[in-house]
Amino acid sequence: MTTATTGRTTPIGVVGTAHTRVEGREKVTGAARYAGEIPFADLAHGWLVLSTVARGRITAVDTEPVLAMPGVRAVLHHGNAPRVETQYMGMMGPPDPTSTVFQTDRVPHLGWPVALVVAETSEQAREAAESLVVHYEVEPHDTGFAGDRPEAHTVDGIMPGVTEKGDLAAELAASAHVVDAEYTTPEEHHSMMEPHAATARWDGGRLELIDSNQGTTWVQNELAQMFSLDPGAVRVRSEHIGGGFGSKGLRAHQVAAVMAATTLQRPVRVVMTRRQMFSLTGYRSPTSQRVRLGADADGRLRALEHRSVSQTSTVHTFVEPSAGVPRIMYDAAAHHTANLVVPLDVPTPTFMRAPGEAPGSFALESALDELAEKTGLDPIELRVRNEPDRGPVSGLPFSTRNLVGCFREGARRFGWADRDPRPGVRRDGRWLLGTGVAGASFHSGAGPSTALATAEPDGTFTVRIAAADIGTGARTALTLIAADALEVPVDRVRVRIGDSDFGPAMLAGGSMGTRSWAWAINAAGRELRERLALGTGIPPEGITVRSDTTAALGTLAQKERHSFGAQFAEVAVDPATGEVRVRRMLGIFAAGRIVNPLTARNQLVGGMIWGISMALHEEAVRDRATGGLYGADLAGYHVATHADVPHVEADWIEDDDPDDPVGIKGVGEVGIVGAAAAIANAVRHATGVRHRHLPIRPDRVLGAQDAGAPDA
Numbered sequence: 001m002t003t004a005t006t007g008r009t010t011p012i013g014v015v016g017t018a019h020t021r022v023e024g025r026e027k028v029t030g031a032a033r034y035a036g037e038i039p040f041a042d043l044a045h046g047w048l049v050l051s052t053v054a055r056g057r058i059t060a061v062d063t064e065p066v067l068a069m070p071g072v073r074a075v076l077h078h079g080n081a082p083r084v085e086t087q088y089m090g091m092m093g094p095p096d097p098t099s100t101v102f103q104t105d106r107v108p109h110l111g112w113p114v115a116l117v118v119a120e121t122s123e124q125a126r127e128a129a130e131s132l133v134v135h136y137e138v139e140p141h142d143t144g145f146a147g148d149r150p151e152a153h154t155v156d157g158i159m160p161g162v163t164e165k166g167d168l169a170a171e172l173a174a175s176a177h178v179v180d181a182e183y184t185t186p187e188e189h190h191s192m193m194e195p196h197a198a199t200a201r202w203d204g205g206r207l208e209l210i211d212s213n214q215g216t217t218w219v220q221n222e223l224a225q226m227f228s229l230d231p232g233a234v235r236v237r238s239e240h241i242g243g244g245f246g247s248k249g250l251r252a253h254q255v256a257a258v259m260a261a262t263t264l265q266r267p268v269r270v271v272m273t274r275r276q277m278f279s280l281t282g283y284r285s286p287t288s289q290r291v292r293l294g295a296d297a298d299g300r301l302r303a304l305e306h307r308s309v310s311q312t313s314t315v316h317t318f319v320e321p322s323a324g325v326p327r328i329m330y331d332a333a334a335h336h337t338a339n340l341v342v343p344l345d346v347p348t349p350t351f352m353r354a355p356g357e358a359p360g361s362f363a364l365e366s367a368l369d370e371l372a373e374k375t376g377l378d379p380i381e382l383r384v385r386n387e388p389d390r391g392p393v394s395g396l397p398f399s400t401r402n403l404v405g406c407f408r409e410g411a412r413r414f415g416w417a418d419r420d421p422r423p424g425v426r427r428d429g430r431w432l433l434g435t436g437v438a439g440a441s442f443h444s445g446a447g448p449s450t451a452l453a454t455a456e457p458d459g460t461f462t463v464r465i466a467a468a469d470i471g472t473g474a475r476t477a478l479t480l481i482a483a484d485a486l487e488v489p490v491d492r493v494r495v496r497i498g499d500s501d502f503g504p505a506m507l508a509g510g511s512m513g514t515r516s517w518a519w520a521i522n523a524a525g526r527e528l529r530e531r532l533a534l535g536t537g538i539p540p541e542g543i544t545v546r547s548d549t550t551a552a553l554g555t556l557a558q559k560e561r562h563s564f565g566a567q568f569a570e571v572a573v574d575p576a577t578g579e580v581r582v583r584r585m586l587g588i589f590a591a592g593r594i595v596n597p598l599t600a601r602n603q604l605v606g607g608m609i610w611g612i613s614m615a616l617h618e619e620a621v622r623d624r625a626t627g628g629l630y631g632a633d634l635a636g637y638h639v640a641t642h643a644d645v646p647h648v649e650a651d652w653i654e655d656d657d658p659d660d661p662v663g664i665k666g667v668g669e670v671g672i673v674g675a676a677a678a679i680a681n682a683v684r685h686a687t688g689v690r691h692r693h694l695p696i697r698p699d700r701v702l703g704a705q706d707a708g709a710p711d712a
C-alpha cells in the first residue's frame with residue numbers, strides 16, 4: 001500500500017489485526033524458562049521461615065541445630081542479616097516492611113518472614129527451615145475486620161480519602177426513592193499460576209536479579225535504594241512471568257535472596273510456596289461498603305454517598321479505594337465518597353486487579369440495580385438517565401465516554417429488550433433463571449518510558465524496552481506497535497523486554513503498560529525511520545535511537561481518561577442446593593484502540609472470569625484465634641475453574657479520541673469491573689433475593705430462602 005503523505009511503500013498496518021503470541025511456541029513447548037528454573041552454576045537455595053504467631057517479638061532463633069543439618073550454609077534472621085535502608089520513597093510510596101526482611105524482632109502478623117535458611121539444595125533448605133525453632137514473646141492480636149471499627153480513618157494517598165459536595169441529608173430527604181444498603185466483599189488473593197521466585201547473584205561488582213515481576217526497572221530502583229547502590233549497579237531481568245495481577249513488585253524473597261547472595265558470595269534462589277504466598281505477596285482487603293442513593297421519581301440522582309472501609313497492616317498503609325468508583329461513574333447534587341482503613345495484625349494488602357474498582361463496582365452497581373427496582377425503571381435506562389457530562393468530582397471533560405454505547409450494543413446482542421423485569425418467575429426445570437447488568441470503568445493513564453530502536457545491518461529491527469509481559473500478550477502487542485511505527489512487516493521486528501538495562505519504563509500495572517510502552521516505541525520507531533530515510537548506510541553495530549516520553553506525557557490535555565464497559569450475565573439458581581451457575585456473560589467495552597484483538601479479548605474475558613470467581617467462589621477466611629487463614633492454598637481458597645466458566649464473550653465498540661497521541665486505553669483491568677455486580681443482579685432477578693455479601697455461596701442462597709428474606 002502506498003501512503004499519500006510520504007509516497008513510500010509501506011505495509012498495511014498490523015495494529016488492530018489478530019496475532020498469536022510471539023513467544024507462544026516457547027511457552028507451550030516448555031522452552032520458555034521462568035525465574036525459578038533458570039540454571040546457574042554454584043546455585044544455593046534459600047527457604048523462608050514464617051512466624052507462627054500473629055503478634056509479638058522474636059526472643060531467640062535456635063540456629064545451631066539447623067546449621068548442623070546436611071547442606072545448610074546459613075541462617076539469616078534479624079540478629080545477623082545485613083542492614084538495609086527502609087526509609088525511602090519508592091515508586092509506590094515508602095516500602096512495605098514485609099519486603100525489608102530481618103530488620104527487627106517485631107512480628108506484626110502470622111506468616112511474617114523471620115528467617116531464611118540457605119542450603120545446597122532446595123530440599124535441604126526446606127527440611128532445615130521447617131526444623132528451625134524460633135522463640136517468641138507473644139502479644140494479643142486483633143485481626144477482626146468490620147465496617148464499624150472505630151479506628152477506621154481516611155488517608156490521602158494516590159487518591160484523596162474523601163470527596164464531598166452538596167448537602168447529603170437535604171438531598172436524601174427531598175428524594176422520592178432512597179437506597180441505603182451495606183455491601184461486603186471478602187479478603188481475596190491474586191492466585192496467579194507462577195509463584196514468586198528470584199535468583200540473586202553478584203557479577204563483577206554488579207547485582208543481578210533473575211525475577212518474576214511486573215517491572216524490572218521498578219524492582220531495580222527499589223533494590224538500589226534499599227541496599228544503597230547506584231541503580232546502574234543493579235540489573236533485574238524478568239523474561240517470562242506467569243501472572244502478577246498487582247502482587248509481583250518487591251517482596252520478601254527478592255530481598256532475602258540478595259542478602260544471602262551478599263553474605264555467601266554465591267548465587268542464591270528463593271522460591272515461595274503457594275502457602276507462603278498467602279501471607280507474603282499481598283491480597284485484596286475485605287471491604288465493608290455503605291451506599292446511599294437518593295433519586296427523583298424519574299430516577300435522576302439527587303444524592304450519592306459511597307463509604308468504604310478496608311483493612312491494612314500495622315506496619316504499612318494500603319487503602320483499597322472502593323469509593324473511587326462514583327467519582328467517575330455517576331453525579332448527584334450531593335455527592336460524598338470516602339475510603340477508610342483499619343490497621344489490624346494482618347499482612348499488608350496491595351494492588352489486585354482493578355484495586356478499588358472491583359469491590360467498589362460490586363457495591364455501587366448493585367445499589368443502582370436496587371434503585372432501578374424502586375423507581376420501576378429498566379436498569380440500563382436508569383444509568384442512561386444518570387450519565388454525567390463531566391467528571392463528577394474533577395469537573396474535567398471526558399476524553400471519550402462511551403458507556404451508553406456499550407450498554408446499547410450489549411443490550412442488542414444479549415437480547416435485553418425481551419427481559420421481563422419481575423424477579424423469580426422464570427424456570428428451566430429445577431433452575432430459576434435471571435439476567436443482570438452493571439456498568440464498568442477503569443482509569444487510563446501512562447507513565448514515562450524509554451525505548452531503544454535499532455536498525456540492524458541485515459534489514460531487521462530490534463526494539464528494546466523494559467516492559468513486562470505478565471501473561472497479557474504485551475510482547476506481541478508491542479511487536480505490532482513497533483512494526484507499524486517502523487513501517488515494516490512484523491517478521492522483521494524483534495521486541496526484547498524484561499531487562500532493566502533497557503532503561504526506565506512504566507511497570508505492568510494500572511492497565512497502563514501497553515499505552516505507556518507503545519508511546520515510547522512509536523516515538524523511537526518513527527525517529528529511526530526518519531534517520532533511515534536520509535539514506536545513510538547501516539554500520540555493523542546498527543543504528544539505534546532512544547526515545548523518552550517523560551516530556552510528552554506532560555503536554556497531554558487534562559481530561560478524565562477512562563475505559564468503560566457494560567457487563568451482562570445470565571444465571572441459573574438451584575433452589576434445592578443453593579448452587580448458582582453462570583450460564584453466559586457478555587461484556588461490551590469502550591477501551592480505545594485495540595492493538596491485538598486476540599490477546600485483548602483474552603484480557604477482557606480473563607477479567608470477566610475473575611468476576612465470576614469473585615461473585616461465587618473466592619473468599620479467604622481469617623481465623624480470629626490464630627490470626628491466620630483457614631486453608632491457605634488452592635484447595636481451601638476456591639477460584640473459578642473450567643467447569644464454572646460458561647460462554648463468556650467480550651467485544652468492544654469504536655472509542656476514538658482524535659486528540660490522544662496513542663489512542664490505547666488498556667484492557668487489563670476493566671474486564672473484572674462490574675462483573676460480580678452483573679451476576680449478583682442476575683441472582684436477584686432469578687430468585688427475588690438480593691445478595692449484598694460476596695461470595696454468593698450455596699449456604700447463603702439457601703439461608704436467605706429458608707428465612708424467606710428478600711435480602712441476604
Ligand code: MOS
Nearest residue numbers: 245246353509510
Ligand atoms: Mo495491577 S492491580 O495494576 O497489576
